[in-house]
Amino acid sequence: MKKQSTLLLALLFSAGSAFAQSNSADVDQQGDDNSADIEQIGQLNLTNLSQQDGSEAEISQIGEQNEVYLNQSNGSDASISQAGNGNLVRGLVFVNANSMGSSLDVDQSGDSNELQVAQYWGNNSIDASQQNNSYGVIAQYGYGNSAELLQSGSDLHFITQLGSDNFAQARAFAGSNTSTLSQAGSGNHIQLNQSGGFIATMTQAGSDHNARVRQAGGSGSLAVTTQTGASQSIGADQQGSDNTLVVTQTGENNSAGSNWWSNPGVIQDGDSNIGVITQSGSGNEAFLSQVGDGNVGVMNVSGFDHTSVIVQEGDNHNIQFSISGIENTVDIRQFGTSEHTVGFAGDMVSTVKQNGNFNEFYSVQSGDEGGHLITTADGSDYLQNGDNNFMNIMQTGDSNSAFLNQLGDGNSMDVMQDGANNSTTITQNP
Structure with a gap:
């Protein structure tokens, strides 16, 4: 039978409604299936709660600079609500390997609140929400953990999961948000949704990873995603201005585009x-x-069975490429009216290179103003060097240039230029 301890801590002064100051509740429950109900109204309130073995706790604090310290073990659940500014929740959950796990629900409304929670072993979960210049740190160690965090305002949060079958989801809206999510283990899955001015860093180490980031409605945004291991997948889109996206994948069966949120690839809009x-x-x-405007897309791919596609619409486009391996395909498309470029020979990793077997290269450029360019040829750092290569280049507009090079076996090339003052140089050495 569940044993219950209920504490209502509120002190009313005279006939008015002034609230209590510096209330403190210390609850230590030992045994099975205990429950605690704690309500504190006022400022500088403190709750220390320790529970174990399937216990439950509900804690409510209304006021400012209140604190909750939670220590739970073996399948205990807690729900914490704080309304006010400068509040703190700090929790430690330890679960035996054979336990069903613990769950923690935290709701902080107000400004400058802080959340620090660590969960160890078992199927633990945490669901938290914060507002306005808040700070959240969530760490989970063990098996089958899940963490969900919602922030609104200019917030900062860190989520770290070490173990297997982890899930992390963070949503941050309005203001300048900074998100750092890290997973190490297997079967990991991250989802991040930000709106406002934001910075996102996601790191996954292990196998069977998924990473998805969406940033919308801000400027000066940055998303950095790193995956190491096997079977990774990254999907991302950015909307706004001055966005930067960096994706790094090492391992096997990697894919940078995904169909999450009905998004077929990595997209930047702005x-x-x-x-x-x-x-x-x-x-x-x-x-x-x-x-958008002033776009630059850079891909550097090394390995086997590659397919890389860059599509740009807007002005001042710049595509840079380097591929090495077997069965590579590069599909480059540019639309708009400005200075389109595909590659730069000899001056950066962006040199349009293909080195390997079964290579194919496609390019479509449309527009005027400044003229298009597809390079290498005599300045070569080879554009296709290998076996069974194929090129297809189409340029529309005036003052286009294409200097091409194919070195290897079974090369084939189609070039079409439509406009005036165009130039083409082709070198093939079968």
Whole structure:
């Protein structure tokens, strides 16, 4: 039978409604299936709660600079609500390997609140929400853990999961948000949704990873995602201006584009976008679509079975590429009216290189103003060097240039230029 301890701590002064100051509740429950109900009204309130073995706790604090310290073990659950400014929740949950796990629900409403929670072993979960210049740190160690965090305002949060079958989801809206999510283990899954001015860093080490980030409605945003291991997948989109996206994958069966949230690839929508995708391994697939002004897309892929596509619409486009391996395909498309470029020979990793077997290269450029360019040829750092290569280049507009090079076996090339003052140089050495 569940044993219950109920504490209502409120002190009313005279006939008015002034609240109590510096209330303190210390609860230590030992045994099975205990429950605690704690309500504190006022400022500088403190709750220390210790529970174990399937116990439950509900804690409510109304006021400012209140604190909750929670210590639970073996399948205990807690719900914490704080309303006010400068509040703190600090929790430690330890679960035996054979336990069903613990759950923690935290709701902080107000400004400058802080959350620090660590959960160890078992199927633990945490669901937390914060507002306005708040700080959240969640760490989970063990098996089958899940963490969900909602922040609104200019907030900062860190989520770390070490173990297996982990799930992390963070949503941050309005203001300047900073998110750092880390997972190490297997079967990990991250989802991040930010709106406002934001910075996102996601790191996954292990196997069977998923990472998804969406940033919308801000400027000066940055998303950095790193995956190491096997079977990784990253999906991302950014909306706004001055966005930068960096994706790095090492391992096997990597894919930079995904269909999460009905998004088929990595997309940037806005101004002055820069997208960098680096893949190393086998079975890689990458998609990048940029819509806006001053876009730059860079891909550096090394391994086997690659497919890389960059689509840009807007002005001042710049595509940079380097691929090495077997069965590579590069599909480059640019639309708009400005200075389109595909690659730069000899001056950066962006040199349009293909080195390997079964290579294919496609490019479509449309527009005027400044003229298009597809390089290498005599300045070569080879554009296709290997076996069974194929090129198809189409340029529409005036003052286009294409200097091409194919070195290897079974090369084939189609070039079409439509406009005036165009130039083409082709070198093939079968």
